[in-house]
Amino acid sequence: MARTGRPTLAVVGATGAVGAVMLQILSQRADIWGEIRLLASPRSAGRKLAVRGEEVEVAALTEEALDGVDVAMFDVPDEVAAQWAPIAAARGAVVIDNSGAFRMDPEVPLVVPEVNPHMARMRPRGIVSNPNCTTLSMIVALGALHAEFGLRELVVSSYQAVSGAGRAGIETLRAQLSLVAGTDLGTAPGDVRRAVGELTGPFPEPVALNVVPWAGSLREDGWSSEEMKVRDETRKILGLAALPVAVTCVRVPVLTTHSLTVHARFQDEVTVDGAREILATAPGVVLCDDPAAGEYPTPADVVGTDPTWVGRVRRALDDPTALELFVCGDNLRKGAALNTAQIAELVAAEMM
Numbered sequence: 001m002a003r004t005g006r007p008t009l010a011v012v013g014a015t016g017a018v019g020a021v022m023l024q025i026l027s028q029r030a031d032i033w034g035e036i037r038l039l040a041s042p043r044s045a046g047r048k049l050a051v052r053g054e055e056v057e058v059a060a061l062t063e064e065a066l067d068g069v070d071v072a073m074f075d076v077p078d079e080v081a082a083q084w085a086p087i088a089a090a091r092g093a094v095v096i097d098n099s100g101a102f103r104m105d106p107e108v109p110l111v112v113p114e115v116n117p118h119m120a121r122m123r124p125r126g127i128v129s130n131p132n133c134t135t136l137s138m139i140v141a142l143g144a145l146h147a148e149f150g151l152r153e154l155v156v157s158s159y160q161a162v163s164g165a166g167r168a169g170i171e172t173l174r175a176q177l178s179l180v181a182g183t184d185l186g187t188a189p190g191d192v193r194r195a196v197g198e199l200t201g202p203f204p205e206p207v208a209l210n211v212v213p214w215a216g217s218l219r220e221d222g223w224s225s226e227e228m229k230v231r232d233e234t235r236k237i238l239g240l241a242a243l244p245v246a247v248t249c250v251r252v253p254v255l256t257t258h259s260l261t262v263h264a265r266f267q268d269e270v271t272v273d274g275a276r277e278i279l280a281t282a283p284g285v286v287l288c289d290d291p292a293a294g295e296y297p298t299p300a301d302v303v304g305t306d307p308t309w310v311g312r313v314r315r316a317l318d319d320p321t322a323l324e325l326f327v328c329g330d331n332l333r334k335g336a337a338l339n340t341a342q343i344a345e346l347v348a349a350e351m352m
């Protein structure tokens, strides 16, 4: 198929956990791109990766490698994005950044195409930010409920997969699982910790046979950076600058797909039937909610899929204005690569 005249795309960080899923997604979605250029650190230069059924050689990220790029997706660590996204934008590319470097910059929109697509056009710095994976795993469902009911308060707990910490997170859980499999570890205080030893990778504690009430780095008054991201980003995406938000982020031994319990309080009384109707028809949401039949979403079933899955929809027992939900979303797809691809498609549509 002729690809001339179509926008050139660069995937910066093509070799990472998000980058790998991005290449799958670009191979599965409508092929709107001309050239797709794959960039990473000099360590990966010369590697070949498959995208759209073709082998493409990875090049090192340099200023010249960005020449002629119309849209640049950045799937790299914060500090790399902070340095290189403005360079790419100055060379004429629209940057869609998956890192945390620009999300709270007032001149950078934070976009979820199902919730605030119009914001993708307002990009004075030439950069659009993609929210973090924990926020993204719930925000499509929450945005649909907010549009109808008017959100007034949010209390969430996350159950976050290890791939939220990149390739290193995946490798760490796999290595720890092989250490503990077939043993009687997990029966005495500290036995898992001793078996795992130094092999904790990007996590502060063993994650196999464990749950860890910590994700990210320490912020003021005992909050974690991940918790602050969920609060700040939810407020920015929904345009609710003063929304009361309480978050506890927890890491669990799941490879990919974040889950959250959500307590959402709205302006007026809500009904479960009303909430179900909204969730059943909201774009990007699947309602999977029949506990009598054992139907609710779990990461093991949701991983590898695109939508936000919602189950356990209940009205709060002590507050007729509040709903309780359980939400699952693949943190590498909607939580990262898919949302970025959707934003890039919105931007590409302006160019064609």
Ligand SMILES: NC(=O)c1ccc[n+]([C@@H]2O[C@H](COP(=O)([O-])OP(=O)(O)OC[C@H]3O[C@@H](n4cnc5c(N)ncnc54)[C@H](OP(=O)(O)O)[C@@H]3O)[C@@H](O)[C@H]2O)c1
Binding pocket: 012, 013, 014, 015, 016, 017, 018, 019, 039, 040, 041, 042, 043, 044, 045, 061, 074, 075, 076, 077, 078, 080, 098, 099, 100, 131, 132, 133, 163, 164, 165, 166, 167, 168, 331, 332, 335, 336
């Ligand atoms: N994992 C998630 O669920 C998730 C969700 C949302 C957002 N994010 C964000 O997305 C970004 C990527 O995350 P990840 O999980 O994919 O990380 P990752 O698996 O560690 O991959 C990092 C990528 O960045 C590249 N890179 C590192 N240093 C570079 C440099 N100096 N120049 C050019 N490329 C460089 C790496 O290339 P080499 O292979 O050559 O080292 C690799 O392609 C992060 O900002 C992360 O916070 C992640």
